[in-house]
Amino acid sequence: xxxxxxxxxxxxxxxxxxxxxxxxxxxxxxxxxxxxxxxxxxxxxxxxxxxxxxxxxxxxxxxxxxxxxxxxxxxxxxxxxxxxxxxxxxxxxxxxxxxxxxxxxxxxxxxxxxxxxxxxxxxxxxxxxxxxxxxxxxxxxxxxxxxxxxxxxxxxxxxxxxxxxxxxxxxxxxxxxxxxxxxxxxxxxxxxxxxxxxxxxxxxxxxxxxxxxxxxxxxxxxxxxxxxxxxxxxxxxxxxxxxxxxxxxxxxxxxxxxxxxxxxxxxxxxxxxxxxxxxxxxxxxxxxxxxxxxxxxxxxxxxxxxxxxxxxxxxxxxxxxxxxxxxxxxxxxxxxxxxxxxxxxxxxxxxxxxxxxxxxxxxxxxxxxxxxxxxxxxxxxxxxxxxxxxxxxxxxxxxxxxxxxxxxxxxxxxxxxxx
DNA sequence: TCTGGGGTCCTAGGACCC
DNA sequence: TCTGGGGTCCTAGGACCC
Numbered sequence: 001x002x003x004x005x006x007x008x009x010x011x012x013x014x015x016x017x018x019x020x021x022x023x024x025x026x027x028x029x030x031x032x033x034x035x036x037x038x039x040x041x042x043x044x045x046x047x048x049x050x051x052x053x054x055x056x057x058x059x060x061x062x063x064x065x066x067x068x069x070x071x072x073x074x075x076x077x078x079x080x081x082x083x084x085x086x087x088x089x090x091x092x093x094x095x096x097x098x099x100x101x102x103x104x105x106x107x108x109x110x111x112x113x114x115x116x117x118x119x120x121x122x123x124x125x126x127x128x129x130x131x132x133x134x135x136x137x138x139x140x141x142x143x144x145x146x147x148x149x150x151x152x153x154x155x156x157x158x159x160x161x162x163x164x165x166x167x168x169x170x171x172x173x174x175x176x177x178x179x180x181x182x183x184x185x186x187x188x189x190x191x192x193x194x195x196x197x198x199x200x201x202x203x204x205x206x207x208x209x210x211x212x213x214x215x216x217x218x219x220x221x222x223x224x225x226x227x228x229x230x231x232x233x234x235x236x237x238x239x240x241x242x243x244x245x246x247x248x249x250x251x252x253x254x255x256x257x258x259x260x261x262x263x264x265x266x267x268x269x270x271x272x273x274x275x276x277x278x279x280x281x282x283x284x285x286x287x288x289x290x291x292x293x294x295x296x297x298x299x300x301x302x303x304x305x306x307x308x309x310x311x312x313x314x315x316x317x318x319x320x321x322x323x324x325x326x327x328x329x330x331x332x333x334x335x336x337x338x339x340x341x342x343x344x345x346x347x348x349x350x351x352x353x354x355x356x357x358x359x360x361x362x363x364x365x366x367x368x369x370x371x372x373x374x375x376x377x378x379x380x381x382x383x384x385x386x387x388x389x390x391x392x393x394x395x396x397x398x399x400x401x402x403x404x405x406x407x408x409x410x411x412x413x414x415x416x417x418x419x
Numbered sequence: 420t421c422t423g424g425g426g427t428c429c430t431a432g433g434a435c436c437c
Numbered sequence: 438t439c440t441g442g443g444g445t446c447c448t449a450g451g452a453c454c455c
Contacts, residue, residue, distance in 0.1 A: 031422090034421085036422060038423070053425085056420075125426080185454080187454080220452085244425085248424065
């Protein structure tokens with residue numbers, strides 16, 4: 001059996017832990033630059049604020065219903081996530097952290113356990129120890145655990161936030177209830193195609209012909225079908241080193257000058273280099289892109305990317321920043337209002353298995369230098385040491401007007417209680 | 420004026436090899 | 438008139454997840 005434990009409205013719930021006055025009130029969390037709604041409390045959902053809603057378009061509605069708005073505080077969410085995961089890890093020998101707010105537990109050899117009450121114990125402990133409400137779905141396969149979780153979330157009173165699928169009757173009942181477009185692995189495109197074919201529920205999907213599913217939805221669709229039929233084909237996944245690493249950002253305002261974008265792209269390359277060193281990889285290829293604001297139909301649009309094969313594998317901030325700047329020079333054009341840029345590194349080799357090139361190689365002096373930089377930035381805070389080509393004055397270049405404190409990760413921002 | 424960021428996997432088709 | 442068979446590698450595009 002698998003359990004899927006999923007935090008309810010995670011980012012909004014994190015904010016509420018430190019603002020208990022907001023419990024049962026509408027809360028939303030915005031994306032970087034305070035752009036879109038990326039998390040909503042149930043109350044905010046009820047008002048009719050959709051996922052991804054541009055904040056400026058919903059300003060009236062947010063005001064009218066007195067919705068509490070927060071800028072994204074990823075330092076807080078990341079730390080709260082670790083706390084939740086460390087509690088969950090106590091409940092099963094094997095666990096897969098599936099995303100920042102959900103984890104699969106593998107409940108093998110739990111035959112003697114009453115899984116319903118086991119789920120409830122997990123649910124109660126997480127909320128008691130962290131303040132984060134969770135829902136638990138338990139079923140014989142991962143896809144069914146996802147479905148069970150949806151039921152637990154949809155009917156919190158009736159299920160006490162835990163739903164167990166442990167018979168074929170319950171499996172079929174759940175699948176007949178679950179709309180096809182809400183099935184894990186069925187996105188917008190497949191959802192549309194299936195509805196056109198009169199496949200309206202997860203159950204209908206399990207009745208389809210294997211060959212049709214494989215042909216139209218690839219092997220992934222077929223695996224999903226079997227998993228929903230109760231034949232486990234999806235197992236826990238072990239964390240793998242990343243195959244691509246990206247740092248991309250929208251700008252707070254439009255940039256028109258090369259120097260402004262160069263500073264951003266340098267910073268993104270340095271960030272990619274840090275992430276590469278963190279997983280002990282070097283990259284052989286880099287992509288740099290820039291583009292104007294696609295939503296602004298009144299401005300001339302420009303969008304380009306360039307893929308650069310590096311002369312040698314590296315994870316040095318200095319070298320990657322240099323390559324990124326050279327790439328940017330090739331694609332930058334004057335006369336446009338740029339809104340977004342990014343650096344993506346790919347094609348990795350392990351740090352300790354670098355192929356030596358004939359003519360040019362990564363500067364070996366950078367290895368101890370980067371180690372020193374990482375150590376200093378780890379202990380004294382991010383970006384204490386930067387390249388001169390980065391902005392040396394500003395650390396944060398985003399609009400974040402409603403940022404809450406980093407209650408759990410910065411001693412200066414710890415919660416204070418007034419008596 | 421204002422519209423996020425970061426990932427994964429699969430498949431078909433083209434280019435190439437012998 | 439008639440033009441083989443069996444591979445690999447790479448890339449772009451499409452789909453999905455949170």
